[in-house]
Amino acid sequence: MSIFVDEQTRVVVQGIGAQGTFHAKRNQAYGTQVVAGVHPKKGGTTWEDLGVPVFTTVAEAVEATGANTSMVMVPAPFTKDAILEAHAAGITTIIAITEGVPVHDMTEVYDTVVRRGGVRLIGPNCPGAISPGKANVGIIPADITMPGKVGLVSRSGTLTYQIMHELAQAGIGISTCVGIGGDPVIGTQFLDVIKAFAADPETDAIAFVGEIGGSEEQLAGEWIRDNIPDTPVVGYIAGFEAPEGKQMGHAGAIVKEGGPGGESAAEKKEILEGYGISVAMNPSEAAQLMIQRLS
DSSP states (O other): OOOSSSTTEEEEEEEEEOOOOHHHHHHHHHHHHEEEEEOOOTTTTTEEETTEEEEESSHHHHHHHOOOOOEEOGGGGGGHHHHHHHHHHTTTEEEEEOOOOOHHHHHIIIIIIIIOOOEEOOSOOOEEETTTTEEEEEEEGGGGGOOOEEEEEEEHHHHEEEEHHHHHHHHHHHEEEEESSSSOOOOHHHHHHHHHHOOOOOEEEEEEEEEEESSSEEEHHHHHHHHOOTSEEEEEEETTTOOTOOOOTTTTTOOTTOOOOOSSSHHHHHHHTTTTTTSSSSHHHHHHHHHHHHH
């Protein structure tokens, strides 16, 4: 099995410009059902690069094609409206790739779409999700992984790619990889994904890539200790050399001066290891730790 995206995923792409087209073509070539595009000025035409219809609104695309998942690739100033439109149209999984979405926009989106709407929102500022051999929605390179039984969740994209690639070289595949994004306000958290992996009978091990700042990794680690202590789990926290108070890469990756503690990479490593989770110092070590746990 897999989580969030699979053979039943039917994708409508919001944002059919150069980047949207490039990645939608890659997703389609992988076998993902990309069934429609949306553009307010191109409704009634055909998206020539993909051979699928273009609609003026997401609601029209859903009605005509049965789309159940949206890939949002619109510019940041329009991402809030795009996500809210997908939600209003009945889309059940929204994957927002766009980066630079204002925090105040995402607070409104989270309240409407996730907290009250119950929709699966992944991102923004994320690489998307891939269930190898089934579907790929986003920008994750599909040729570096293979189907398997390790669930992978990450705040980062490129660090995750390295882990997937090294696992694949060792003959270890992925059930689903979910990039949740590194912004301060995102739709799906570490714990949401880990709970979904725990409920998936074909995910036998879990790897996660976290970052400095916040406490999501610690909350996930505590839940793992209390609920799935026998599941092989490996973590990696990016930012061991990050100075306090300096933002590193993602908007949410910052250890706050005078914060409550437990936000640095070293502190998170110590806490997670106390929960029985193997924690690596770099992506290659994370892959090797998973290989060891599964051998």
